[in-house]
Amino acid sequence: MSDPVTPPQSANLAKNRLYLDCYKYMQSDKLALPTIPDVSFKIRRAINDKKANNSKIAKVVQIDPSITARLIKISNSPLYRGRRKIESCPEALTRLGLKVSQNIITAFAMKAVFTAKSHIIRRKMQDLWTHSSYVAAISAVFAHKTPGFDPDRAMLAGLIHDIGVVPILAYADKNADILTHPKDLAETIKELKNDIGIQIIRKWDFPSDFEDVINHSEDWYRDGGPEADYTDIVMISQLHSYIGKIDIKKMPKMDQLPAYKKLAAGHLDADQSINILDQARDEIDHIQQMLS
Template identity: 60%
Template sequence: MDSTVSVIDKIQENDFLHQCLRALKENKLSLPTIPDISVKIRRAINDPKANNTRIARVVQMDPVITARLIQIANCPLYRGRRRIESCPEALTRLGLKAAQHLITTFALKAVFKARTRAIQKRMNDLWHHSSYVAAICAVLAHKTPGFDPDRAMLAGLIHDIGIVPVLTFADNHMDLLVDPAELDHAIDKLRGPVGAAIMRHWRFPEDFETIALKAEDWFR
């Protein structure tokens, strides 16, 4: 968090942004967490002693994730000669690396939640934008040698993840928002450093931290 604070110290403040900065510096800005089931699945996949059957038992603790994996294993991109009907088969066809990225993707949707209608609309818009970017990333990676489409899709989904805590802060402190433009200004200033902090908090690879930090830098 220290490197994030050093970046935001240089940001010119307004009233709402000032409160966001204070919350971040005092570790009171709520960073989103990935659902426990996703963490358990990722831990099982990264266990060198685990096999597909053991990993499948963990995955099947969440019927929705299981159904989504089977559905994707049967899509044209992965489909083989016969239809997949079980979780172990889906893991075999997809590969554990791809399955891990997909499972994280499914879990991310739960992060984009708010209490108030106005902020939930912004969350929905952000999710749709992130999904659109993720789809473009996956297609480009699929057509470009040396790139992993599933990893590219996940990168697209998290590129604006730093906006979520700012929206959550606004959701919990609507009284501080005199002008909606203040929220937009705070998002513009904090999305990068907060996104990088989330990637560290989630223990994602360092390049994902860079993606969240530099996503809006078109000249990088």
């Protein structure tokens, strides 16, 4: 777990039962965290089996026809397209490689985590998924156009950047009576989502650099070193996702951010970056559709 969260200092937090409950259970490792989707777990286990080959792994993947179809589809997309069209699961695994396939399949299966029963919380889960999948799609396209980055890893990083919100929404879904003020949920998410997100990443045994994605994807002026990383990719993708949705005066100027400067220095065309939502719209929509 990351560094302990400071107990509530403000009067609002001290009265916020959702925050107090989630904080207490998080600190004692008793907060219900989402489990990695079953199909993703089985495929990861098969891929990591040293005795497995593409044919055996394909049999596991093909248990889920939807995952199989989307894996084939993305292997033919501009992100990975080769000289000939891929038409089978084993061929897709060969073209993409097992580690790439593992990341992509995990991303495809991730939507199962974003569920709730009550109408209000279900809507918030849907909004969270829409935002996360949009950031993931932009991240994949950025990574495809920037040397040194893998689109599949960037897509997964984009998907999980707000994963810590899920257990908070899930707890609110089961305990609606503790929400006494409309701001309770927003306050709790702001205070706890990063620490809870890191707990989930560690539970799922995801790459350790994804912890930086969770902690710093909205830390606009972060400078993590001389080289760009996946946090920078997700951060700039987030800013692009806000265009047309948030008052531009409330957003930092992109060309002044360390992340943007490092990505541009990595030969990402500046004009293409600023206009990525227009220039890469078809590919972004394509990835979003596959994630959904």
